Amino acid sequence: MFSDRYRLLKIILICIALIGLLFYAYGKRKDLTLARCRTDPVRFAGAEVPLYVDSRLLEIEPDRILVSQPGGDVTVMVPAEKRPVKARPGEHIEAITIFRREGYLELKKIRTAPLRKLKIVISIPPLLLLAFLLIKSLRWEKGRLVIKESPITKIQSPR
Numbered sequence: 001m002f003s004d005r006y007r008l009l010k011i012i013l014i015c016i017a018l019i020g021l022l023f024y025a026y027g028k029r030k031d032l033t034l035a036r037c038r039t040d041p042v043r044f045a046g047a048e049v050p051l052y053v054d055s056r057l058l059e060i061e062p063d064r065i066l067v068s069q070p071g072g073d074v075t076v077m078v079p080a081e082k083r084p085v086k087a088r089p090g091e092h093i094e095a096i097t098i099f100r101r102e103g104y105l106e107l108k109k110i111r112t113a114p115l116r117k118l119k120i121v122i123s124i125p126p127l128l129l130l131a132f133l134l135i136k137s138l139r140w141e142k143g144r145l146v147i148k149e150s151p152i153t154k155i156q157s158p159r
Helices: 007-027 032-040 116-137
Strands: 048-051 058-060 064-068 074-077 093-099 106-112 138-141 144-147
Touching: 048 106, 116 138
Parallel strands: 074 106
Antiparallel strands: 048 093, 058 064, 064 074, 093 106, 138 144
16 A cells, blocks of 8 residues: 555545535534524524534523534423423533424424533543654654654665
8 A cells, every 4th residue: 555556546536525525514414503594584484403512501491491512502492391401500411302393393302412522531541642652753843844763664675
């Protein structure tokens, strides 16, 4: 894979694979947002709007909840059969809501994500290990970043 043989073919194949991945990511169904639903309320009436990307519960009232998201805070109406909401303010949540023609979201399902903070903590040691390995194996030489030589790379091949 790392030899100079068929280098152009390998570069072309890698580029084709990257372009394919770009098309795949672009073609995936985009999740609806409240702002997008409000642009055409008749078309999106009854559509499911997921709230899961860094969603945190801010307030709980008997008939509504306030959810914090990266795009802004969202108010979700809670129907009578879903009351009371079994979560506390400050918890990370995942919710499925339904967009109503009047321009608001109605709660369909909700669940807390109690292990979200643990997942973040678990992901830190591999990042620190990777940073350590990079710092240990790279160095600056004459304004260029180069890989340090190890005893294995110093072995000369027979000529």
